[in-house]
Amino acid sequence: MSLITGDFRIFPNARNFSGRIGEGTAEDSTPIDSIARELRGLSPSGVEWCNYGISPYRGCYHNCIYCYAKLMNQRYGWVKSWSKPEPKEVRWQDLKKSVTRAEPGRIFFSPVCDAYQPLEKKLGLSRRILEEVLLPSQHQIYILTKSSLVGRDFDIVKGRENVRVGLTITTLDDKTAKSFEPNSSPPSERVKTLEEAHSLGIFTFVSIEPWILEITNPVEIMSKLHSTVDAWIIGTHNYSGAQKESYRPLVGPLFQYLSQSGVKYLLKDELLQAIKGEF
Ligand code: SF4
Numbered sequence: 001m002s003l004i005t006g007d008f009r010i011f012p013n014a015r016n017f018s019g020r021i022g023e024g025t026a027e028d029s030t031p032i033d034s035i036a037r038e039l040r041g042l043s044p045s046g047v048e049w050c051n052y053g054i055s056p057y058r059g060c061y062h063n064c065i066y067c068y069a070k071l072m073n074q075r076y077g078w079v080k081s082w083s084k085p086e087p088k089e090v091r092w093q094d095l096k097k098s099v100t101r102a103e104p105g106r107i108f109f110s111p112v113c114d115a116y117q118p119l120e121k122k123l124g125l126s127r128r129i130l131e132e133v134l135l136p137s138q139h140q141i142y143i144l145t146k147s148s149l150v151g152r153d154f155d156i157v158k159g160r161e162n163v164r165v166g167l168t169i170t171t172l173d174d175k176t177a178k179s180f181e182p183n184s185s186p187p188s189e190r191v192k193t194l195e196e197a198h199s200l201g202i203f204t205f206v207s208i209e210p211w212i213l214e215i216t217n218p219v220e221i222m223s224k225l226h227s228t229v230d231a232w233i234i235g236t237h238n239y240s241g242a243q244k245e246s247y248r249p250l251v252g253p254l255f256q257y258l259s260q261s262g263v264k265y266l267l268k269d270e271l272l273q274a275i276k277g278e279f
Contacts, residue, residue, distance in 0.1 A: 035069075035078045035112055039088040041098025042107065049233060049266055050142055051105035054095075054134070055112040056125045059085035062114050062146055062184045066210050068239055069112050083183070085117060087125050096133055104138045114184070116147035127153050135160055142166060144207055146184035148193040158200040165197045166205040166233075170216050172224060180212070191225060198228040209235035209268070213242050213250075219257045226261065235268035244274035251275050 035058055042052035060067065063083040070082040079086060099107075109115055115126040130153060134141045143150060143157075144166040157163050167190040171177050174186035185193070197204045206229050208218045218234055234254070236247060251271075258265055 035073075037089060038091055040091045040094040042102055043111070045106070045108040046111045047108055048269055049106065050108035050111075052102060052139070053108040053111035054129065055110040056088055056090070056115055056129055057085040057110075057113040057117065057119065058088060059083065060113040061085055061117045061119065063182055064146075064184070065180045065182075066212075066237065066240060071239070085113060085119055087119065087123055090125070090129070092132070095129075099133050099137050099139065102139070106140045106142055107134060107137075109134065109141055109143045114145050114147060115143065116145040116149040118147075118149075118183070120147075121149055121152075127156070131156050135163065137162075140164070142205075144168060144205075146181060146190065148185040148189040151193045151196055154197060154200055154202065157197075158202055164203045164205055164231075165194075166207055167191075167194055168207045168209065169221055169225075170208065170210060170212055172221060176215060191228075194225065194228045198230075203230050204228060205231040205233065207233045207235075209233065210237035210240070211235060211247070211271070212237050212240075213246055219253050222257060222261070222263065226263065229263075231264040231266070233266045233268065234271060236270045236274055238270060244270075247271065247274045 035055070037058065039054065039056060042054060045051055045053040047053075059073070059079040059082050060069070061083050063070070067082070073079060073082045109126070109130070120126050130141070130143075135156065139162065141163040143163065146168050150165060150167075154165075157165065169187055169190060170181070172187050172191070174188050177184070177187050184190075194204050194206070206221070206225065208216060208221060210216070211218065211234065216237075222229075222232060236242070236244065
């Protein structure tokens with residue numbers, strides 16, 4: 001894959017695939033087939049930086065207050081309670097076939113739940129999908145989680161060229177994070193997990209999304225974690241009522257940091273749209 005340092009995109013070819021619908025993460029976009037009871041194959045990723053997605057659970061115990069999938073669940077009732085997740089019934093042969101036949105691309109693991117929420121500790125479903133289906137495949141695997149449980153699987157991830165491990169970080173303050181990401185690992189633990197991954201030679205990335213106005217400080221996060229993070233993805237806070245124009249005065253310091261630090265990064269379309277005409 002191509003990573004362009006100093007450009008505003010680190011995944012320049014992501015749009016060339018037909019598999020994606022919508023944009024955003026579980027926070028702001030939900031590919032409908034990602035919440036089916038059975039897991040038979042790849043779904044559109046729902047994000048601009050990956051082509052396909054696989055979500056092993058329906059619902060998510062992390063129960064973030066900004067979760068768009070949770071809001072959608074209230075409307076459509078996919079699961080009784082979003083914070084009481086159910087494992088999907090995996091059709092292993094179908095899933096393997098789907099992954100094997102798909103044009104090589106980037107798989108988001110996972111767009112509509114956290115693959116490393118607490119139930120995973122008991123069931124090991126995400127680990128099995130990784131080990132048996134994703135890691136041996138021709139695709140690039142992008143794990144993105146808010147849980148330090150992902151560290152359990154570093155034994156099968158390390159040494160693999162086709163996998164990146166990402167943690168979402170919206171604030172570095174554990175107490176603040178608890179108020180809107182109540183059941184995720186505290187940011188301090190996520191940082192330790194990133195450090196461990198980095199020390200094992202695993203490619204790491206951080207998703208700063210949602211960028212919660214008056215709470216999230218991307219430059220502070222990037223400055224503190226720069227030695228353990230290989231690439232960054234930065235978005236906005238969708239469906240929150242936050243005025244997109246509010247980001248305009250905030251991006252000056254961010255752009256300055258990005259241009260001076262030489263880090264690899266992706267600014268999501270929604271952020272670029274919000275600051276359109278500003279630079
Ligand atoms: S971690 Fe779970 S609850 Fe939080 S935004 Fe992602 S899917 Fe929603």
